[in-house]
Amino acid sequence: MMQFVESPYKNDDVIIIRKLKKDGSVDSEIIQRITDILHKNGLVILPIDSQYEIVGIANALVENKLKNIIKSRTKKFVRLIASFKMLESLATVTKFQYDFLHRIWPGEVTAIVPRKEDMSQEIALRFPKAKFVQEIIESIGQPLFATNILRVTKGSNKHSDIIRVFRKKVDAIVIIEELCKRHPKPTLISLINGKLKILRTGKISSEEIQSYYYLGSCDEEV
Template sequence: MKTLSVSIQKEAISTLRQGGVIIYPTETAYGLGADAKNLHAVEKIFVLKGRATKKTFPLIVADLKMAQQYAEIPTLLLQIAHRYWPGPLTIVAPVKKKTGLAESVIQKDGTVALRVSSCGIARTLSYAIQAPLIATSANYSGDAPSYSVRAVKNSLKRSPLQPEMFLDVGALTKRCPSTIISEKEGKIVLLRRGTISIPKIYVA
């Protein structure tokens, strides 16, 4: 993965603060990013992806402290987070009250999906804007995840909107998506298989 200049990173941060949408790298694939507290920006991502608004987006946060500002993370999930974050593990937990998050990122059951990415660029962006980043794959709905900016642009050709900025760090290694888990009655619930295997989660 190529590094980004300080000026490019500053431009990306400014774009996010102004309600723009960016393409940025994560540890799994390129993602579509926006300030998760900016409703207009989040709505643009729904249009960009051609995705039904009844589906919510997962979020990337700067660190565990930020995750706890937005969600009530049960003790068991906290233990797992301490072990696997930063990394490709998404935790679904009840959202806290008055977080300022756009309603469209909160699921009907009052939960939100969060992860601390092992990609430093993603964490830096979230920290800089002091808000979670939308972390949906950078592709039109129904297409495969994109591992290069060229693939992103090709997938989004049919979209009526385009991102304001592309953070191109070169081709990413193809990986499985993040593992998604939640907690119910003191037990781990596997919602999606991913990079982190099931046995590792259960022994955490």
């Protein structure tokens, strides 16, 4: 069972961090604690660029656990990556699309792209900008599934509600106190069939996404 203790939280199942370091990192002991849990196919709640999400290694066992928590058997989960090498291992994109993704990532944008092993299928990827999240993914050495907590908390992102709702559902909860305000969801785009479609406007505006995309078009014409 999880324990809620006053900070600093380093080896407890509820880890409360007052604020990130200036470079966006956290103590190495916390990274190690989280990666140990994830390596065992555990689930952890993390703030992913200010949106609290449930994460776990991208495999069938973890996928089933996540579906049980959110009570959906059809939900498809975003994969979090921490390098463009991971992108190349998961998806097939053109050079133009690759360069475009370089302009928007790391950032608060989820991109739906063709799956590498079967281009007729889609895969949703996001490259978070938070350094400590990148460090966790790099330490794991493979992508993480992620899903937003709001479906389960009925729209609440209060830290007390997160702990109350999830303390018996996941293996650890990481709360960063400075990330307590309601935050827009990541912008959702599709690059299927070689076209840009903005499916949901979030933290990054449609205009900004389009400017990065068509900047590449201008470069190709020169």
